[in-house]
Amino acid sequence: MAARSQGLGDARWDDVRIFLAIHRHGSLGQAGARLGLDTSTVSRRLTALEASLGARLFDRTREGLVPTRIAELVLPAAEAMEAAHRRLARDASGAEADAEGVVRLSVAPGFADSFVVPTLVRLRARHPGIRIELDASVRVLDLTRHEADLALRSVRPEGADLVVTKLGSARWVAAGSEQLAKDAGRVEAWDAVPWITWDRDLASFPPARWLARHAPGADIALRTSFFLSQITAAELGLGALLIPEVYLRVHALTPLRFASALEASAAEWPSDDLWLVGHRALRDVPRVSAVWSFLVEELRSRW
Template sequence: MQRPSVVREELRWDDVRVFLALCRSRTVGNAGGLLGCDASTISRRLVALEEALGATLFDRGRDGITPTKAAEDLMPVAEEMEQVMTRFTNAAEGLEREVSGLVRLTCPPDAAQVLVAPLLQELLARHPGLRIDLDPGEAVLDLTRREADIALRVVRPVRGDLIVTRLTTVQWVLVASPKLAKSVGTLRAWTDAPWVGWGERLSNIPAARWFSKHVRGTDPVVRSDSLTMQLATVTAGVGMALVPNQSVEHYGLVPISIGTPLRAAAAEWPEDELFLVTHRALRDVPRVRAVWDLLIERAGGATKEKSRAK
């Protein structure tokens, strides 16, 4: 009869966060990574939580941890608590009145260098109290779980209570270093110069699909699923590649001259759309809106905002 009161006194939201992280990562180390603490701390908190509940939540094994039936029964309730805490946090964010504090922005590495970084001086001059946490990564962070405040994405999100704006259209063009472009001259066959291309993981993106359709009889001399690495390789003169038009001048590259036999295929250079995304509850928070508005103001090509609801 004493156990329920002990649970009520000892159980905290941080305990639920540990529980959810363990359920989702299935290893103590990965759970620690999600929460920003070491594995030993997670292990101690798990032991304390199991003692407070009087139940074993995970079976420990050589390959990690496996939720028990008790954990599976608690999981839906823990997720409801997470949703409530997210709504509470979002509501608290809405209480802000001044443009100050931290904005977490996630975007592809190339967009971070070409689009975002050049705007930071102006943004911080306008709003000295603002701070930016810029994550130029390939991973897609979850805005509904508040892993970031604003995202730049090349794929329109289809789930979540999000505000989505098409920021601009990105045209891909064939480029090389000035030295290589000069040695190639006018390209009359796609196989007349070495290519830098994409690996298997991103073989379905527009640039990789264009290459598969039009370039026959040759393989890229270098493949990478990182556009940043491709740009570094092309800049070094290793080969030519399709890159976003906005990156050409930034990296000191030049377009390849295309001969008449190739112009029909060149007329089909691939395109991407770049979307600006935030959670609906954050859209009018002053610090988030300041970043959002400047990106739209400077990037151009934005269309009317559209909402995506669950």
């Protein structure tokens, strides 16, 4: 049967919360146990909700109930209804305790490895019901199309459906291993040291442009657009690299000393902002709100 719409229309909250429990737990029995209902009641209420929507929400398989495409389409509306209900029914401490479900987080790979993944043990301890799906790739996911719930971005995105908060700013600096920095002494020319830089697919990236402009004759020891590989190679002494200054707190890298003649070029080192972005419709959903607050707390103090 075809869905009348992607919204929940006149659906009852009691039926919607059953839909959410089934979506999160994957079976009628587990959903019923979570809500204090017997399996037959859960099944009957799910059937009633599907009838009111004119659409099947779950496929029955040997592994359990699998959400259909329609279920994924109405999920944000169901979670928004849940958030509105909870704002009326309980206080903030209850919201923290009840936060559960999957939060899909979009983060650039280097930042994910250095700053996000190390915090996940603390997030898990605080919110054991939350499960993180981390998209640590260079592609930009579209939050307005629900490709992710939250994102960390270096450029502020625009859009009426988005909520954005700035977590900080960081300047890129020239750095290398302690031994490389010691051997280089006070650098007199940027092309006097070997460099690690971005591959040609990111030649327009500001750090890559800076190096091409100020060290055109440099010995390029490594080109790679995988930032963690750049960092690892620099820690092992392969060459110098440009890196946001905050990364020096978590990696074994040392800023290069340079002659006063290079101060003007160093003043052109790029600067990055860090923005936390979410979809307005999901901002007050407990699982999203909990991860949002956690990331603000963890990253604003470090960035």
